[in-house]
Amino acid sequence: MKKIIRVLTAVATGLVLAAPGTLATLATPAAAASASAPVGVSRLELPRPTGGFAVGRDTLHLVDRERKDPWVPTADRELLLSLYYPALAHTGSPAPYMSAPEAKALLTDRGQLGEYVTPERLAATRTNARTDALPRPAANRYPLIVLSPGFTMPRSSLTTLAEDLASRGYVVAAVDHAYESDGTVFPGGRMLTCKACEQVFPDGSLHRVSDGRARDIPFVLDRLTGPRPAWRYSWLIDSRHIGMAGHSIGGAAASATMAVDPRVDAGVNMDGTFFTPVPQAGLGGRPFLMLAGDPALLPPDFPDTSWEDNWPRLDGWKRWLTVTGAGHPAFTDWPVLGDQVGYPHPETPLSGTRSQQITRAYVGDFFDLHLRGKPAPRLDGPAAADPEVVFHRS
Numbered sequence: 232m233k234k235i236i237r238v239l240t241a242v243a244t245g246l247v248l249a250a251p252g253t254l255a256t257l258a259t260p261a262a263a264a265s266a267s268a269p270v271g272v273s274r275l276e277l278p279r280p281t282g283g284f285a286v287g288r289d290t291l292h293l294v295d296r297e298r299k300d301p302w303v304p305t306a307d308r309e310l311l312l313s314l315y316y317p318a319l320a321h322t323g324s325p326a327p328y329m330s331a332p333e334a335k336a337l338l339t340d341r342g343q344l345g346e347y348v349t350p351e352r353l354a355a356t357r358t359n360a361r362t363d364a365l366p367r368p369a370a371n372r373y374p375l376i377v378l379s380p381g382f383t384m385p386r387s388s389l390t391t392l393a394e395d396l397a398s399r400g401y402v403v404a405a406v407d408h409a410y411e412s413d414g415t416v417f418p419g420g421r422m423l424t425c426k427a428c429e430q431v432f433p434d435g436s437l438h439r440v441s442d443g444r445a446r447d448i449p450f451v452l453d454r455l456t457g458p459r460p461a462w463r464y465s466w467l468i469d470s471r472h473i474g475m476a477g478h479s480i481g482g483a484a485a486s487a488t489m490a491v492d493p494r495v496d497a498g499v500n501m502d503g504t505f506f507t508p509v510p511q512a513g514l515g516g517r518p519f520l521m522l523a524g525d526p527a528l529l530p531p532d533f534p535d536t537s538w539e540d541n542w543p544r545l546d547g548w549k550r551w552l553t554v555t556g557a558g559h560p561a562f563t564d565w566p567v568l569g570d571q572v573g574y575p576h577p578e579t580p581l582s583g584t585r586s587q588q589i590t591r592a593y594v595g596d597f598f599d600l601h602l603r604g605k606p607a608p609r610l611d612g613p614a615a616a617d618p619e620v621v622f623h624r625s
Contacts, residue, residue: 276357282398287318287364315397323364336414372469381479444484505537513546556581
């Protein structure tokens with residue numbers, strides 16, 4: 232199975248400003264104006280979640296004072312999280328997708344894509360989550376799922392998946408890892424660009440990214456579920472049931488995190504090379520899903536045997552699925568937004584609607600099965616309703 236790390240996605244996230252370890256929302260008039268849809272142009276929108284709960288969203292800035300940033304050693308390691316959670320309907324206000332400066336940074340790095348959509352239109356994409364929404368009371372707490380994006384991509388590239396999981400009854404923490412995206416605005420109005428790109432692309436040391444994220448996520452779990460949690464709604468989280476999924480190198484980070492943190496009960500790699508190999512000893516029998524794009528769409532001269540090499544090391548429940556017609560970006564928001572702006576995205580022939588239907592269904596059912604014990608028959612084998620999904624190995 233061949234994989235590629237270069238992502239052609241075009242999505243980003245709303246800017247929030249806050250002191251370290253505190254919440255923030257996009258509330259200033261100037262910031263709100265940056266996310267206004269251009270006059271006379273239809274507004275982009277994400278598909279509605281499939282679950283039964285309304286979705287709230289908070290933003291949390293975390294600083295690890297005991298660890299220096301791997302890309303900028305003079306700085307402490309920083310993370311910016313979007314936290315999605317089941318909420319009371321009709322509370323809060325619409326959550327922004329991203330800021331215009333972030334959209335500009337993203338589109339600048341994607342060349343031709345800028346011919347189809349402006350930063351302002353991309354920034355104004357309509358989401359389904361609401362900021363300051365009241366949490367939905369529940370008899371039991373909600374399992375936690377951590378999402379890690381592809382290299383150069385912001386956390387918002389997985390917004391459609393995050394909103395859907397929250398609507399199904401999960402707390403979801405989508406993480407921006409400092410200096411690993413084209414441009415993410417951190418508190419204080421600081422645009423942090425991809426310093427990691429300058430260091431790992433020349434020598435091919437991409438394992439440094441997944442290795443570093445395997446240190447980021449345990450810190451996130453400490454701050455969300457520890458004795459002095461940083462998030463005001465941490466009481467929603469059932470810390471006994473935690474999963475992690477990632478796209479591209481974020482998928483490699485999922486298995487890398489499981490290798491070092493037994494709190495993560497189940498993991499998903501969405502089309503990512505295992506730059507950090509799974510340990511020979513395995514993952515302690517914990518379940519893992521490998522969800523891949525169509526190998527027929529990849530360049531013939533791009534060899535990558537990491538999936539074959541790591542498959543035998545997965546020592547618990549496992550599946551290796553491929554999706555016909557799905558290119559590398561298919562598991563992100565990009566196919567959905569690309570269809571709306573008329574971008575042909577030949578690297579992902581499968582429609583945005585179908586790409587996200589499959590992603591949300593299989594990832595959601597995987598976590599339902601392994602974090603909640605709910606039956607997930609679509610993971611048992613090929614289904615006539617999903618002809619694109621091929622059970623490569625199981």
